[in-house]
Amino acid sequence: MSQYAEKAIKGDILSGARLIRLLEDGDPAGIEDLKVLYPHTGNAYLIGLTGPPGAGKSTLVDQIVAEFRSREKTVGVIAIDPSSPFSGGAILGDRVRMRQHATDKGVFVRSMGTRGHLGGLSRAAYETSLVMDAMGYDVVLVETVGVGQDEVSIVDLAHTTVVVSLPGMGDGIQAMKAGILEIGDVFIVNKADKPGAEEVVQNLEIMLEMRDHDEKSWRPPVIKTVAVENQGITELVDAFMGHRQYLVDGGLLEKRRYSRELHFAQELVKEIAYRKISDAVAGSETLRELVAALKNRSIDPYTAAEKLLRGLNFDPL
Amino acid sequence: MSQYAEKAIKGDILSGARLIRLLEDGDPAGIEDLKVLYPHTGNAYLIGLTGPPGAGKSTLVDQIVAEFRSREKTVGVIAIDPSSPFSGGAILGDRVRMRQHATDKGVFVRSMGTRGHLGGLSRAAYETSLVMDAMGYDVVLVETVGVGQDEVSIVDLAHTTVVVSLPGMGDGIQAMKAGILEIGDVFIVNKADKPGAEEVVQNLEIMLEMRDHDEKSWRPPVIKTVAVENQGITELVDAFMGHRQYLVDGGLLEKRRYSRELHFAQELVKEIAYRKISDAVAGSETLRELVAALKNRSIDPYTAAEKLLRGLNFDPL
Numbered sequence: 001m002s003q004y005a006e007k008a009i010k011g012d013i014l015s016g017a018r019l020i021r022l023l024e025d026g027d028p029a030g031i032e033d034l035k036v037l038y039p040h041t042g043n044a045y046l047i048g049l050t051g052p053p054g055a056g057k058s059t060l061v062d063q064i065v066a067e068f069r070s071r072e073k074t075v076g077v078i079a080i081d082p083s084s085p086f087s088g089g090a091i092l093g094d095r096v097r098m099r100q101h102a103t104d105k106g107v108f109v110r111s112m113g114t115r116g117h118l119g120g121l122s123r124a125a126y127e128t129s130l131v132m133d134a135m136g137y138d139v140v141l142v143e144t145v146g147v148g149q150d151e152v153s154i155v156d157l158a159h160t161t162v163v164v165s166l167p168g169m170g171d172g173i174q175a176m177k178a179g180i181l182e183i184g185d186v187f188i189v190n191k192a193d194k195p196g197a198e199e200v201v202q203n204l205e206i207m208l209e210m211r212d213h214d215e216k217s218w219r220p221p222v223i224k225t226v227a228v229e230n231q232g233i234t235e236l237v238d239a240f241m242g243h244r245q246y247l248v249d250g251g252l253l254e255k256r257r258y259s260r261e262l263h264f265a266q267e268l269v270k271e272i273a274y275r276k277i278s279d280a281v282a283g284s285e286t287l288r289e290l291v292a293a294l295k296n297r298s299i300d301p302y303t304a305a306e307k308l309l310r311g312l313n314f315d316p317l
Numbered sequence: 318m319s320q321y322a323e324k325a326i327k328g329d330i331l332s333g334a335r336l337i338r339l340l341e342d343g344d345p346a347g348i349e350d351l352k353v354l355y356p357h358t359g360n361a362y363l364i365g366l367t368g369p370p371g372a373g374k375s376t377l378v379d380q381i382v383a384e385f386r387s388r389e390k391t392v393g394v395i396a397i398d399p400s401s402p403f404s405g406g407a408i409l410g411d412r413v414r415m416r417q418h419a420t421d422k423g424v425f426v427r428s429m430g431t432r433g434h435l436g437g438l439s440r441a442a443y444e445t446s447l448v449m450d451a452m453g454y455d456v457v458l459v460e461t462v463g464v465g466q467d468e469v470s471i472v473d474l475a476h477t478t479v480v481v482s483l484p485g486m487g488d489g490i491q492a493m494k495a496g497i498l499e500i501g502d503v504f505i506v507n508k509a510d511k512p513g514a515e516e517v518v519q520n521l522e523i524m525l526e527m528r529d530h531d532e533k534s535w536r537p538p539v540i541k542t543v544a545v546e547n548q549g550i551t552e553l554v555d556a557f558m559g560h561r562q563y564l565v566d567g568g569l570l571e572k573r574r575y576s577r578e579l580h581f582a583q584e585l586v587k588e589i590a591y592r593k594i595s596d597a598v599a600g601s602e603t604l605r606e607l608v609a610a611l612k613n614r615s616i617d618p619y620t621a622a623e624k625l626l627r628g629l630n631f632d633p634l
Binding site for chain 2: 031034035038039042052053054257258261262264265268269270271272273274276277290291294295297300301302303304305306308309
């Protein structure tokens, strides 16, 4: 019990990495370690960065890390790629990228794909962020490839949500997706030296202006970057820190932290409850009958689920 | 009770649309309707189509629908866009697209975004596919924008999973993502008249050849299309039908249907159980204490979830 927590809290990278692996494997010992770690969390500044494939997110993250390092902040990076079957830093791209930070002890990178993590990638990122937070990293940067559900779940995870766009994507309608606008605290138009960059910036600015807002609400900045040439990165990190200050001043950082914990507590309740139910009905006659009925379509899934749960008592103490 | 089911089974479009809306709103009456519908389902051929933004999926779907119509098949289309807050056919893109099928009663299109559907988009698509299936559509085509979790969940939903690629995406590493390769039954390289198309095809062919397979297993075809010029669509729909026949011949269609029902039955068990638990603890002293403790970080989410569930009895009958 608690093999790695004590050392990870002191910043030991090997213990941190092993604990993350333990959590990936769904080892209950990992959860015990997390409980030990937990009181040492709540200090890291969590940034979530999302955007479509090909937007240059990896290079951006590299440069953002370098900028934070030059400001003497340590950084944990969680790179989530749901389309990759690899995890735990074994992803192919991982060896290619982040090379400039390979020997820097102030930078800790973990990649995760679809393998492992029974609780899903969102849960995996949450747990890894807790470990990095407890290890003492000042900033934890979560990068997700893709558009879709990921963007929404990154909001549950981060204090500041960053949306990356690039010139020439889609047909205008695509760029103006209200869903993306709603979640972003900072917008990046990367590859800003390419044709059409100014148009994307203008579109974003117009849509952000139309968003519901009052004097007190945060107006997300739109920052142009050319990550491969390290252009715009200082302004970008300034924008992150500006948003963080806004959250602190309004007492919102506390609120975001709390809703983050509440969200994952709810997820855990669902998961633990389902496991208890599964254990309770495993091998039972009821389950056998329901599965057979589903198989020959003589029962619908709704009635099947209700029947299964009718056999269970929920009595609050 | 069962306001719309009877009429929807007879193919009434208005009733089908209203039932789908009811389900989106989480109205329990919708579930009762689904139970009535269910015995009339199991006939539609379900195709899931996924790929990155900008791959031309909307145009592809348009042309696929036209091709199925020319083969005298009726088609239901479910367009999922998790980044859009709109749903129920109100999405902006919906008015722009599918114009050629607007007056065709053999085509029924529903769009869904993040709004509504408490059970998530995967559940929403499942329920909508049940309604379309019962309405008698021969083919139900589910289109998801995005790469990520969606691709994985579309596999739970469809009999045939189609992955769309396009030339010039990413850097080669991206094209070879094993996760994408594993899920595809048919691969499309759209915009095949653009430079680099042949390279993408070759990459896919090589990777598919390296995939675990034996003589009996399905070898996914890679089909080149230029959707805007209706090129390759006949071959594509032939490939769909070929895969369907393969599933039928091997008794696999039955299996895929069953695992689809089982998957959603499990999801429903989780959801109903969580609702029961929430109802049971609502307003209780235990819940108030745990929420307060989470707020001031004096308890971790894991311990909180365990404590909450310790107050509940799970006794299988």
